[in-house]
Amino acid sequence: MPGQRQTLDSLDDAQRAVVEALEGPVVIYAGAGSGKTRAITHRIAHGCNTKIYDPQKVLAVTFTTRAADEMSLRLSALGIRNVATRTFHSAALRQLKYFWPKAIGGEIPKVIDNKFKVLSAALEKTSLATSKNSIREYLSVIESAKTNRLDTDSITNPDHASAYQAYIDFTDKNNLIDFEDVLLLLVAVLEDGEDFADEVHQNYQWLTVDEYQDVNPLQQRLLELWLGENRNICVVGDSAQTIYTFAGASSKPLEDFAKKFDDASVFRLNRNYRSKPEIIEYANKLLAQMPVSNASVGSLMATKPAGAKVEVLPFVSDSAEADWIAQSIVDLLQSGQKETDIVVLARVNSQLELIAAALEERGVDYWLQTGERYNLKSRLEPKITLATIHATKGLEWENVFIVGASDGYLPYVQADSDEEIAEELRLFYVAVTRAKERLFITWAQSREYGGRDRIKSRFITRIDSELSKTANDETVFAPSKERQNYRKELMRCSICDKALVSGTEIILQRCKSCPSSTPSEYLEAAIEWRTTQALMEAIPEFLVLSNATLEAFVDALYEAKTEEDCILIPGVGVEKCARYFDDLATVLAAVKPSDPKLIDLKP
Numbered sequence: 001m002p003g004q005r006q007t008l009d010s011l012d013d014a015q016r017a018v019v020e021a022l023e024g025p026v027v028i029y030a031g032a033g034s035g036k037t038r039a040i041t042h043r044i045a046h047g048c049n050t051k052i053y054d055p056q057k058v059l060a061v062t063f064t065t066r067a068a069d070e071m072s073l074r075l076s077a078l079g080i081r082n083v084a085t086r087t088f089h090s091a092a093l094r095q096l097k098y099f100w101p102k103a104i105g106g107e108i109p110k111v112i113d114n115k116f117k118v119l120s121a122a123l124e125k126t127s128l129a130t131s132k133n134s135i136r137e138y139l140s141v142i143e144s145a146k147t148n149r150l151d152t153d154s155i156t157n158p159d160h161a162s163a164y165q166a167y168i169d170f171t172d173k174n175n176l177i178d179f180e181d182v183l184l185l186l187v188a189v190l191e192d193g194e195d196f197a198d199e200v201h202q203n204y205q206w207l208t209v210d211e212y213q214d215v216n217p218l219q220q221r222l223l224e225l226w227l228g229e230n231r232n233i234c235v236v237g238d239s240a241q242t243i244y245t246f247a248g249a250s251s252k253p254l255e256d257f258a259k260k261f262d263d264a265s266v267f268r269l270n271r272n273y274r275s276k277p278e279i280i281e282y283a284n285k286l287l288a289q290m291p292v293s294n295a296s297v298g299s300l301m302a303t304k305p306a307g308a309k310v311e312v313l314p315f316v317s318d319s320a321e322a323d324w325i326a327q328s329i330v331d332l333l334q335s336g337q338k339e340t341d342i343v344v345l346a347r348v349n350s351q352l353e354l355i356a357a358a359l360e361e362r363g364v365d366y367w368l369q370t371g372e373r374y375n376l377k378s379r380l381e382p383k384i385t386l387a388t389i390h391a392t393k394g395l396e397w398e399n400v401f402i403v404g405a406s407d408g409y410l411p412y413v414q415a416d417s418d419e420e421i422a423e424e425l426r427l428f429y430v431a432v433t434r435a436k437e438r439l440f441i442t443w444a445q446s447r448e449y450g451g452r453d454r455i456k457s458r459f460i461t462r463i464d465s466e467l468s469k470t471a472n473d474e475t476v477f478a479p480s481k482e483r484q485n486y487r488k489e490l491m492r493c494s495i496c497d498k499a500l501v502s503g504t505e506i507i508l509q510r511c512k513s514c515p516s517s518t519p520s521e522y523l524e525a526a527i528e529w530r531t532t533q534a535l536m537e538a539i540p541e542f543l544v545l546s547n548a549t550l551e552a553f554v555d556a557l558y559e560a561k562t563e564e565d566c567i568l569i570p571g572v573g574v575e576k577c578a579r580y581f582d583d584l585a586t587v588l589a590a591v592k593p594s595d596p597k598l599i600d601l602k603p
Contacts, residue, residue, distance in 0.1 A: 008046070015039040018267045022047045025261035027254070028236040031297040032283070032433035033274025033396070036236050040208055041071055043234065045078040053206050055082040059226070061091055062210035067394060071210070084204070088219050089179045096186045099196050103189045109175045111182065115139055116538045118178075119163070122170035128163055132535050138163035140246070146180035147216040147248035183218050190225040201228045211394070212237035212257075216248035231261070239294045240287055243390060243427045245419070255293060272300040272433075274396055276307030279432065279439050285463045286429045291422055300433075312405075312441045312460060318354055321444040325401050326358030328440065329384060332399055339365065339382040341398035345389050345431050347409045352386045353542050355403060359384060360548060363506045365570060368543055383573075389431045400435035402428075406443040406454040428459050507548040507570045508555070516551070518558040522588050526554045529587045533580070545580070546571055553580075557588050 008016055018028055018039045030036035044060065047053035060083060062068050071085040084091070093111065100108045112118050119139055123130050128138075141160045145151075152168070155161035171177065177185065190197045207227060209215070212235040215223070227233055239251040258264045272280050280302040287299060315321040329342055346352050352368065359366050367383035385397070404410070411424030432439060441460065446453050492498065493505070495514040505511055516523075530550060534541040545553060549571030556566050567577045 008042075011039070011042060012271060014267060014269050014271065015042070018269070019043045019046050021265045021267070022050070022052050023232060025231050025257070025264040026234040026267070027257040027261075027264050028234070028267045028269060029254075029296040030236050030238055030269040031272060031300050032238065032241065032430070033272040034269035034297075034300070035271075035273055036269060037067075037070060037074065037210070039269060040210065040234065040236055041074040041078065044083060044206075044208065045075060045080045047206065048080050048083070055080055057204055058083045058206045058208070059091065059204040060085045060208040060210070061088055063087060063214055064394065065090070067210060088222070089182060092182050092186045092222065095200065096182055096189070099186075099189050099193070103193055103196065109171075109177045112171070112176050112178045114536075115142075115178055117536060118170065118176065119167050120536075122166045123163065126162065126166055128159055128166070132538060136538060138167075142167055143180060144248055146178075146184060147218045149184065149218060149221075180218065183222055187218065187222055187225060190222075197225060197228060200226055201230060205230060205232060207233045209233070209235045210237075212254045213239050213242045213251040214244050214249040215253055216250065218248070220253050239296045240290060240426055241393070241430050242294070243393065243423060243430055245423055251294070255296065268297055270297050270300055271303055273303050274436055275302070275433065276304050276435075276437060277302035278307055278309050279435050282310045282439065282463065283429060283432045286425060286432060286459060289425055289459065289462055290429075294422070294426065308438055310439045310441065313443075314456065315442060315444045316446065318404075318444045318447050321403065321442050322354035322358040325355055325403065325440075325442060326362055326364070328401070329359065329364060330362050333364070337399060339384050342401075343385040343387060343392065343395075343397040343399070343434065344401045344403055345387060345392060345434065346403045347389060347412055347427070349388060349540055349543065351404045351409065352388075353540065355386055356542065356546060360507060360546060360571065361504060363570065365573075389427050392434055393430060396434050396436055398436050399438045400431070400440070402431050402439070402441045404443060405441050405457045405460060406445075407457055408454060409443075410457045410459060425459055428457070504548045507552045509552070516555055518555050519592075522558055522591055523551060523554050525587055525591050526550055526584060529584060533583070545576065553584065554588065557585050 008019060011019060012035075015035055015038065018026070019042045022043070028036065028039065030039070040060070044053065044058055048055045048058070060068075060071055062071065062085075065087055068085045068087050068090070072083075075081070075083050075085065086094070097108050100106075116135060116139065119135055119142075120130065123135070123138075128134070138160065141155065141157075142164050145155060145164060152161045152165045155164055171181075190200065204226060207223070207230070209223065214237070223233075235254065235257055237251070237254045239255060242249060242251040258266055275283070280300050284299045287295065313324070315324065325344060329344075332342060333339065344352065344355050346355075356366060356368060365383045366386050368386045385392075389402075402410075405428075410428050411421050415421050415424050432441075443456055443460075444454065493511045493514055494509045496511060498511055508516075510516070527550070530541050530544050533544050537544065544550075549569060552569045553566060553572060556569060563577055563581050566572055566581060567574055
């Protein structure tokens with residue numbers, strides 16, 4: 001088969017060895033950027049092309065829809081189109097729907113799409129705290145309990161146990177299940193029904209598991225049930241990229257795989273095809289700080305030609321840091337870089353607020369990821385990405401800015417134990433290895449100018465200073481007025497016709513000194529709506545709409561402009577307009593129902 005031979009010849013020696021190991025247990029320790037998806041998709045394709053695999057009896061599972069879709073696309077490009085490539089939850093849900101009528105009877109309960117709203121409703125008639133932070137805390141406990149298959153009696157904190165029970169009672173009463181329930185129910189069905197398990201074993205005889213270091217106990221149990229007595233399982237992962245232990249993930253099954261299957265074929269992919277050597281060198285120095293158990297892959301080997309040094313930059317304040325990052329992004333854009341080539345990564349969402357504001361001031365569009373695990377959706381328009389590190393696992397960008405690299409953020413202030421500190425180091429490692437060409441690591445000495453209450457991350461101080469280019473003079477990073485506005489066209493105030501300079505003025509389409517024609521009570525109502533909306537979505541208010549964007553949105557609605565008009569407001573775009581237009585219009589229409597300005601809005 002010439003085509004198949006040509007495909008194999010495109011692989012490096014380690015990848016090719018993986019591809020040709022088609023039977024029995026296989027474990028692949030794959031470092032960042034080492035081509036693991038390429039290796040496992042070629043392996044599946046090779047198995048199908050050689051008739052060893054029946055494509056319809058192959059199941060490849062991973063943790064994100066994006067990763068599952070990527071595997072499917074790559075297999076299609078290799079001529080393989082009947083392989084099931086799914087997330088754990090989607091694979092489990094399909095099987096549960098199939099077995100439910102036989103195992104339980106009736107229709108499967110509705111799957112919850114927003115646990116925060118459901119738990120909020122469940123707690124309404126209780127005396128438990130219902131603040132946003134409290135509900136998040138309860139949800140974390142509930143998810144952890146379910147992934148470890150624990151009941152309410154196993155929860156020692158009385159409030160946590162009560163919240164868990166209230167959640168169970170509410171979902172049972174309303175015939176609802178969440179994604180953890182999907183796995184729990186399927187595990188129960190397969191454990192109790194030997195015939196059902198046998199049917200799964202007949203349907204799926206070759207199993208591949210991507211990102212195996214992220215498996216939790218519940219998922220591991222489901223994998224064991226899917227496998228049964230079968231030994232044709234291939235797992236791939238990297239212990240150094242285990243960053244979800246707070247959600248129950250454990251790299252132990254990956255680390256112990258060769259012990260469990262003593263005849264397993266073991267492979268290591270450590271040639272990095274993503275990043276410049278300077279970035280790889282920095283990543284390896286982080287890797288050297290990790291416990292031995294995280295070193296299953298070993299140091300990464302660079303394959304790209306030399307590039308720019310990694311830049312580690314201290315600033316006197318958060319605002320100075322944000323200002324420099326925003327202006328550096330403008331410079332990158334003006335030098336020809338694409339918006340989709342740039343990302344700003346932070347440990348927590350709140351660190352991104354100043355970055356977003358600084359970009360808005362320069363008229364630069366950005367796309368804000370909320371930071372929920374495995375929820376990075378495709379952007380509808382090209383924008384700078386602002387995201388938490390957790391949200392970007394498995395992704396890559398040409399230019400990466402890691403913001404807030406000080407003790408208290410990296411490692412995070414709540415990380416106390418050695419295990420928690422080790423997880424923070426792995427998180428930093430994941431952030432660094434997202435970068436392909438340029439890597440900028442920044443930190444601020446204080447929240448506001450004049451303070452000195454922070455120190456550089458301990459992870460950075462352990463790295464040879466020769467790798468770091470430093471600069472600490474705030475004036476170096478003050479943007480010139482000529483470069484303040486990225487937009488090349490000169491926009492003018494809709495009221496006085498003066499040129500608009502700042503990003504906020506451009507968003508509002510008027511000078512700051514020119515008052516809005518919209519009565520203040522409409523903006524006040526919109527601000528209250530935003531607070532409620534942020535609570536419902538469990539995100540900071542600025543992630544719903546920034547102050548300037550919200551005000552511009554209110555002005556547009558007060559003038560009864562269309563959705564198409566509102567899409568063009570910087571910071572709104574297609575996705576947010578579709579999500580918020582009707583709700584916000586309804587809120588504003590209720591302020592003064594008789595106001596003729598609002599006759600076209602929903603009553």
